Amino acid sequence: MKKFKPLVKMDGGFLCRKCRVIIRPAYTKQEAQGETGPVFCDKCLSDLVYKYPTKNQIGFTGKEYMKLASKFSTLNKTQFENALKGITCQMINGEFVIYHCDILLALQCGLENRKPTGYEWD
Numbered sequence: 001m002k003k004f005k006p007l008v009k010m011d012g013g014f015l016c017r018k019c020r021v022i023i024r025p026a027y028t029k030q031e032a033q034g035e036t037g038p039v040f041c042d043k044c045l046s047d048l049v050y051k052y053p054t055k056n057q058i059g060f061t062g063k064e065y066m067k068l069a070s071k072f073s074t075l076n077k078t079q080f081e082n083a084l085k086g087i088t089c090q091m092i093n094g095e096f097v098i099y100h101c102d103i104l105l106a107l108q109c110g111l112e113n114r115k116p117t118g119y120e121w122d
């Protein structure tokens with residue numbers, strides 16, 4: 001399976017893997033080496049999440065989001081899972097379903113190795 005990794009230019013800026021727009025500069029040594037950091041710009045990442053083929057229209061089951069998360073080779077699983085703790089989810093046919101917006105934020109936190117900011121943490 002093809003995995004997504006951050007794309008860092010020589011001068012240390014991240015490029016979106018899809019549309020090649022410059023996302024932002026790398027802030028840390030780990031980021032400059034492509035070990036962590038954004039893989040897609042906000043728009044492309046949100047497209048990927050919102051257009052992902054999920055069984056339920058409203059969001060992702062545990063299996064589905066783990067499969068999506070596993071496509072990102074540098075995703076920090078701890079940050080990803082922490083961002084999903086305490087969020088609202090729906091129970092559909094005995095399965096927890098997590099909304100797209102929460103998956104999107106959790107992916108961003110996992111990729112950038114950070115916690116949700118107060119502003120995002122709603």
Ligand SMILES: [Zn+2]
Binds near residue numbers: 018020040045
């Ligand atoms: Zn893009």
